[in-house]
Amino acid sequence: MRLAWLPFVLLPFVLLAVAAPAHAQGLDLSERGNRPQVAPPPLPASAMIDPACRRRLSGRKVAIVFSEVREDGDRLIRQQRYAGVYPIVADALRRAGMTVFTQEEINRQVAQEELRRFLENQTDAALTAFQRLGPAYVIRANIESRAQMNPMIRVKQVSVTVSFALSSPGRGMMGQADMSQASFTGADPLPVVRDILRERIDGVVADLYASVCAGRG
8 A cells, every 4th residue: 555656656757768769769860851962973984875885986096185265265285284184084985995095195196286286176187187196086175264253252253164076087076065164263274174074074975975876986
């Protein structure tokens, strides 16, 4: 009889013990829901290319040349300037199965004047410039940039477009692709070019592959 009050004393502690795990679990779920979502990495070019197309172009030799058109119309063609961005494009092409000439091999075989004529779209220049090198394809990557002050935040903004044109010395233009981006990094466009190449080059390579295979290249 003296212990009849015991269940009434213990009941609040039992309810608290049952409710505590559920409450803790609810907080954990809420925290997981508030975590930032991490974007998945971009697919490699090899995963975006039709397998038959990839097999057909596997091992074919390709040369890559860069140029840069400034706002004053001046064109920069010295390939050493692009040593930091060239490997990004070359590695994506190699992952897709092509054999890529190095910048050193191109510089040894192609004279600066021949390169300038090719980059200025002179129609007979592709065969003349690259006949000693012997690639199946040449990719011309042209950088255009515009630097201006953003009036809202008073910071210099660089808008960059990189245009890719794939041609065959014997057949002319076979594919094109573009990418563009604006960034607050100062007047030099190359840091922006590096960023957008790292993010999008595999998609560009896949587009160029598709264009070549559609044209029976």
